[in-house]
Amino acid sequence: MNELKNIIVCPNCGTPHIRKNITPQEQAICAKCGKVLYKKDKHIELKIFLLVFSGLIFFIIGMFYPIVDINIIGYKESLRVVESSLFLFNEGYIFISLFVFFTIFLFPFICVVLYFTTTFLLLIKYKKKLIKKLLLIITILKDWCFLDIFFIGILVSLVKIFSYASIDFNIGFVAYIFFLSIMFYIVKFTGVETLWDLYENI
Numbered sequence: 001m002n003e004l005k006n007i008i009v010c011p012n013c014g015t016p017h018i019r020k021n022i023t024p025q026e027q028a029i030c031a032k033c034g035k036v037l038y039k040k041d042k043h044i045e046l047k048i049f050l051l052v053f054s055g056l057i058f059f060i061i062g063m064f065y066p067i068v069d070i071n072i073i074g075y076k077e078s079l080r081v082v083e084s085s086l087f088l089f090n091e092g093y094i095f096i097s098l099f100v101f102f103t104i105f106l107f108p109f110i111c112v113v114l115y116f117t118t119t120f121l122l123l124i125k126y127k128k129k130l131i132k133k134l135l136l137i138i139t140i141l142k143d144w145c146f147l148d149i150f151f152i153g154i155l156v157s158l159v160k161i162f163s164y165a166s167i168d169f170n171i172g173f174v175a176y177i178f179f180l181s182i183m184f185y186i187v188k189f190t191g192v193e194t195l196w197d198l199y200e201n202i
């Protein structure tokens with residue numbers, strides 16, 4: 001698996017090459033036809049950090065602004081994430097309430113703080129030993145950060161639960177979706193390997 005990952009095929013002539021570590025000033029070219037195979041993104045640590053930073057901002061907005069407005073005849077309430085969890089708890093939906101708390105609040109909070117600290121330290125190239133520890137935690141936890149599939153499940157159950165009420169999504173919900181998309185992009189497309197790579201090059 002790892003060996004296959006290290007092979008890159010030239011998009012122009014199809015010649016396979018073994019991927020090698022290059023510095024930000026270099027670019028890898030095809031030995032046969034001379035086409036550029038890959039180059040190193042010079043500002044990748046800054047890009048990732050800014051993405052994580054905006055993710056953190058959206059997360060905070062998502063937590064401090066109401067996610068939903070609930071309308072039950074003669075009764076209207078706007079709920080933030082933690083309040084929604086409490087509301088569900090008080091309504092007797094204990095399992096879903098804990099589920100909301102862990103998957104929408106606690107796990108993403110831990111993950112975004114971990115990513116924020118790690119990418120910030122990578123950016124300023126400080127505390128290499130601490131970065132290694134943080135990266136080890138991220139590598140283990142990264143699959144738990146992403147319970148987005150469950151998030152959709154939660155939405156469906158929310159709508160089911162409140163079939164007797166009308167629900168409007170609020171600004172916190174929109175911010176949360178932005179947060180989710182950014183973290184999804186970082187975890188799935190940038191990958192923890194990129195962070196390890198940056199760590200090796202400090």
Ligand SMILES: [Zn+2]
Nearest residue numbers: 010013030033
């Ligand atoms: Zn080629």
